[in-house]
Amino acid sequence: MTPAARIAAAITLLDAIAAGEPAERALTNWGRAHRFAGSGDRAAVRDHVYDALRCRGSFAALGGAADGRGLMLGMCRAAGIDPATVFTGAGHAPAPLLPQEVAAFAAPLPEAADLAARDWPDWLLPQLRADLGADFDAVSDVMRARAPVFLRVNLARASLAEAAQALAQEGIGTEPHPLAASALRVLSGARRIAAAQAYLQGLVELQDVASQAVLSGLALPEAARVLDYCAGGGGKALALAAAHPGARITAHDIDAGRMKDIPPRAARAGARIAQAAPGKVAGVFDLVLVDAPCSGSGTWRRTPEAKWRLTPARLAELTALQDQILERAAAHVAPGGQLLYMTCSLLAAENDARLSAFVRRGGFALAERRSYSPRDGGDGFFAGLLRRL
Numbered sequence: 001m002t003p004a005a006r007i008a009a010a011i012t013l014l015d016a017i018a019a020g021e022p023a024e025r026a027l028t029n030w031g032r033a034h035r036f037a038g039s040g041d042r043a044a045v046r047d048h049v050y051d052a053l054r055c056r057g058s059f060a061a062l063g064g065a066a067d068g069r070g071l072m073l074g075m076c077r078a079a080g081i082d083p084a085t086v087f088t089g090a091g092h093a094p095a096p097l098l099p100q101e102v103a104a105f106a107a108p109l110p111e112a113a114d115l116a117a118r119d120w121p122d123w124l125l126p127q128l129r130a131d132l133g134a135d136f137d138a139v140s141d142v143m144r145a146r147a148p149v150f151l152r153v154n155l156a157r158a159s160l161a162e163a164a165q166a167l168a169q170e171g172i173g174t175e176p177h178p179l180a181a182s183a184l185r186v187l188s189g190a191r192r193i194a195a196a197q198a199y200l201q202g203l204v205e206l207q208d209v210a211s212q213a214v215l216s217g218l219a220l221p222e223a224a225r226v227l228d229y230c231a232g233g234g235g236k237a238l239a240l241a242a243a244h245p246g247a248r249i250t251a252h253d254i255d256a257g258r259m260k261d262i263p264p265r266a267a268r269a270g271a272r273i274a275q276a277a278p279g280k281v282a283g284v285f286d287l288v289l290v291d292a293p294c295s296g297s298g299t300w301r302r303t304p305e306a307k308w309r310l311t312p313a314r315l316a317e318l319t320a321l322q323d324q325i326l327e328r329a330a331a332h333v334a335p336g337g338q339l340l341y342m343t344c345s346l347l348a349a350e351n352d353a354r355l356s357a358f359v360r361r362g363g364f365a366l367a368e369r370r371s372y373s374p375r376d377g378g379d380g381f382f383a384g385l386l387r388r389l
């Protein structure tokens with residue numbers, strides 16, 4: 001496919017996504033219907049689609065319209081590409097430029113900070129400006145770019161250098177990252193990871209660096225009893241198992257189906273993780289993790305569709321759910337034990353406000369608070385460590 005044909009494909013896909021089709025499904029269906037497209041074409045089309053979802057507000061402003069064509073025009077303008085070289089109508093290229101599109105392109109460029117602010121949902125802007133304070137412009141800018149890929153080295157199996165060497169032999173270039181001692185940032189060959197021996201043999205797992213950092217430095221007794229109350233696919237439970245091989249970990253989730261990958265992931269990593277059926281956790285634990293369902297605003301570089309789907313009503317539902325989960329999970333903390341509340345949100349309403357409300361209800365004191373900015377390299381992440389009084 002020519003570069004212009006890839007852009008034409010992205011236009012069609014963006015229109016399908018705007019009409020309600022989830023991005024991943026739209027890309028899969030497009031791939032099935034275009035079997036001639038090679039892996040390079042598929043990757044380029046995917047990148048266009050995700051770039052446009054991430055930068056939907058600014059691309060629409062630059063391109064003069066919010067449909068697929070306007071977004072791709074905006075993408076060209078942001079990238080300094082002359083649209084007349086792409087929108088030619090030749091072969092599989094998008095149709096030639098209309099006079100009003102040429103005029104939109106000639107209009108003066110908005111300020112960079114104004115463009116970046118357009119890539120948040122309008123209704124959330126006042127909250128984000130208040131919560132991020134002086135960091136607002138810089139975080140907004142970072143959140144418009146693709147997120148880096150990180151691996152967590154299973155330090156129970158290999159050192160960082162050994163894992164990096166094994167990956168390099170399979171064409172995957174990495175470097176350590178200062179945020180977490182177990183983290184490797186992937187510099188090249190990311191698409192080879194899922195088939196790499198280092199991954200299949202449990203030397204590394206895909207995990208954002210902030211998710212790794214948040215679990216560092218936890219003081220746990222020998223053979224600690226640990227409950228991962230919102231375990232999902234087990235990312236945190238597996239990281240904890242690698243850092244504390246003696247810990248006895250139980251995973252729980254309201255949706256048992258979300259935990260289906262834990263057994264194969266644990267087997268790859270050589271870890272043992274028990275599972276409790278939804279609502280059937282028994283006993284108390286030295287540490288209870290609550291990786292709470294949240295807006296995911298700290299991860300919107302990876303899941304940009306979610307940014308446009310969030311509503312004020314959904315956010316209110318989430319904060320109520322976070323309070324409820326904290327209460328339920330807290331009941332399983334042993335006397336003197338710890339409760340680690342976490343979200344991948346940038347919003348104080350889901351972070352400090354939830355901790356304060358919980359502490360006010362009594363029985364726990366805040367021992368430590370951490371927050372990771374997307375400016376640190378990984379996702380936006382937040383954690384509060386609470387101790388049972």
Ligand SMILES: C[S@@+](CC[C@H](N)C(=O)[O-])C[C@H]1O[C@@H](n2cnc3c(N)ncnc32)[C@H](O)[C@@H]1O
Nearest residue numbers: 230231232233234235236253254255291292293
């Ligand atoms: C942020 S995700 C967890 C990610 C996971 N800890 C990881 O590291 O891979 C939040 C999880 O909370 C679960 N959840 C939602 N409501 C819950 C509830 N009331 N009780 C327990 N888990 C819940 C969701 O099913 C989802 O899997």
